Amino acid sequence: MALKASQLKVGDTHSERVVENLSRTQIVQYAGASGDYNPLHSDEVYTTQAAGYKSVFAHGMLSMGLTGKMLTNWVGDARLKKFGVRFTNQVWPGDTLDAKATVAAIREENGEHLVDLTITTTNQDGKEVVSGTAIARVDP
Numbered sequence: 001m002a003l004k005a006s007q008l009k010v011g012d013t014h015s016e017r018v019v020e021n022l023s024r025t026q027i028v029q030y031a032g033a034s035g036d037y038n039p040l041h042s043d044e045v046y047t048t049q050a051a052g053y054k055s056v057f058a059h060g061m062l063s064m065g066l067t068g069k070m071l072t073n074w075v076g077d078a079r080l081k082k083f084g085v086r087f088t089n090q091v092w093p094g095d096t097l098d099a100k101a102t103v104a105a106i107r108e109e110n111g112e113h114l115v116d117l118t119i120t121t122t123n124q125d126g127k128e129v130v131s132g133t134a135i136a137r138v139d140p
Contacts, residue, residue: 002076003138005106005113014074015100018066018121022058024093030062053090060087063097063130067121070099075115075136085119085132096124101134113138 019026028042036059039046047056064085071080091097098121105116115138121130 002079003074003115003136005108005115005138005140008103008106008115008138010103010105012103013100014070015098016070016073018070018097018099020096022091022093022095022097024056027056027058027062027093030059030065034059034061036061055092057093058091058095063087063091063121064132066097067099067119067130067132070121071101071117071119071134071136074101075138079136079138080134081114081137082135083132084134085130087129088131089123089127089129091123091129095129097121097129099130104133106138113140 031037031041040051041056041059044056047053067085068083071083101117101119103115104118107114115136117134117136119132119134120128122128
């Protein structure tokens with residue numbers, strides 16, 4: 001069911017757990033799907049010994065994709081007009097991520113009803129890993 005501008009108000013939120021206990025397998029599967037084979041995401045020895053990180057970590061775009069899943073689950077398919085994020089912290093194997101969208105504005109532009117959203121995704125410790133904005137088309 002599509003969102004309706006008449007049923008939304010500024011400050012409304014939607015949140016969703018987008019991954020629980022992110023596995024190394026999921027990170028490697030994303031590398032295969034995206035074609036991003038940077039060893040920081042899959043080679044433990046390289047990542048810890050050569051690069052100095054505590055472990056391999058998820059691709060930023062994997063975190064964005066999981067956040068986008070929450071958005072499309074809420075606003076509906078083919079409703080997202082714009083979606084942009086900043087990667088604010090790394091996502092590690094074992095992390096659980098919760099994504100939240102908050103209505104920042106409801107408006108009409110060129111005959112379309114739109115909702116402006118602010119987005120945050122946090123890990124199990126409440127640490128923000130993704131922040132951003134989105135614009136979605138809604139029904140009147």
